[in-house]
Amino acid sequence: MYNDMTWELVLRLLIAGVLGAIIGLDRAYRAKEAGFRTHFLVSLGSALFMIVSQYGFEAVTAGVESRFDPSRVAAQVVSGIGFIGAGTIIIHRQFVRGLTTAAGLWATAGIGLAVGGGLYWVGLAATAFTLLGLELLTILFKKTGIHSCSIKFSTGEKENLQKIIETVRQQESRITSYEAEKQTIGDTTRYSVNLILRCNSPKEEAAIYQYMQTLPDLFIEKIE
Numbered sequence: 172m173y174n175d176m177t178w179e180l181v182l183r184l185l186i187a188g189v190l191g192a193i194i195g196l197d198r199a200y201r202a203k204e205a206g207f208r209t210h211f212l213v214s215l216g217s218a219l220f221m222i223v224s225q226y227g228f229e230a231v232t233a234g235v236e237s238r239f240d241p242s243r244v245a246a247q248v249v250s251g252i253g254f255i256g257a258g259t260i261i262i263h264r265q266f267v268r269g270l271t272t273a274a275g276l277w278a279t280a281g282i283g284l285a286v287g288g289g290l291y292w293v294g295l296a297a298t299a300f301t302l303l304g305l306e307l308l309t310i311l312f313k314k315t316g317i318h319s320c321s322i323k324f325s326t327g328e329k330e331n332l333q334k335i336i337e338t339v340r341q342q343e344s345r346i347t348s349y350e351a352e353k354q355t356i357g358d359t360t361r362y363s364v365n366l367i368l369r370c371n372s373p374k375e376e377a378a379i380y381q382y383m384q385t386l387p388d389l390f391i392e393k394i395e
Contacts, residue, residue, distance in 0.1 A: 180222050187218035187286040190298045191279045197305055198272055205255075205272050210279045213252065217283025221245045225288065245284055252280040275301065319347065320376050322366045326389040332362060338382050345369040 191214025195207030224244030256273030278301045286294035326332070332351065339346055348367035353360065370376040383389060 176226075180226070183222060183286050183289065183291075184215055184218050186291065187283040187294065188215040190214055190282050190286065190294055193298060194275060194279050194282075194301055194305075197302060198275060205276055209255075210276065213255065213276055214279045214283035214286075217245075217248050217252075217280040218287030220248050221284045221287030245288075248280055248284060249277075252277055271305070275305065320368050320370060322368065322380070322383075322391065323364070324366070324383065324389060324391045325361055325363045326386070327359065327361050328386070328388050329360075329362065331386045331389050332364065334386065335366070335379075335383060338379055339368060342375040342378055343371060344375050344379065 188211050192207045192211040194214075195205070195210025198210065199206035221244075256276050278297065282294045282297045282301070285297060336346070345368065346366065347369050348365070350365040352363045354363060368376070368379065370379075380391075383391060
């Protein structure tokens with residue numbers, strides 16, 4: 172028969188999974204690489220490893236004089252989660268994406284370990300602080316602060332390229348990457364451009380984007 176301790180351990184798994192899923196829902200809402208299922212499994216698995224490291228070897232060590240460190244199994248979670256976190260990091264055109272998601276997975280693993288060890292309030296507080304860091308800080312830094320943006324566009328007017336560069340300089344923004352490809356089909360020539368800007372504020376980025384929309388024969392394909 173199952174005793175009270177067994178049900179408590181099952182409760183730890185449940186709470187750890189729920190807390191991980193809550194953080195994952197935030198990442199899924201923002202269309203990040205790892206969603207609620209990944210965070211759920213990371214937190215649940217971390218709690219399971221902690222429980223196994225604490226109670227899984229009692230039958231082996233019972234009545235035997237031995238030195239046993241229950242933290243060894245749990246410690247491997249901290250290093251092992253790095254492999255999952257590394258899989259969420261993408262480097263593309265001087266942009267590094269997925270670092271926040273990787274750090275979130277690392278924090279989620281810590282939450283699972285805490286709940287698996289019976290530190291319920293610590294796990295709840297860590298979940299609240301993680302969500303606070305993901306949401307509140309995102310809002311604050313989105314309104315102010317330097318950030319990068321990538322604009323991909325095409326145009327048939329070569330003069331538009333110089334006009335955009337001049338506008339960027341007037342806005343005191345900086346071009347960190349500029350790639351232009353010339354395509355000629357018959358008598359028609361078009362330029363496909365990938366532009367990465369370093370803007371001082373969202374207003375500067377919006378001003379550049381609005382100006383580009385006024386230029387003739389210019390099609391904005393993607394903004395990141």
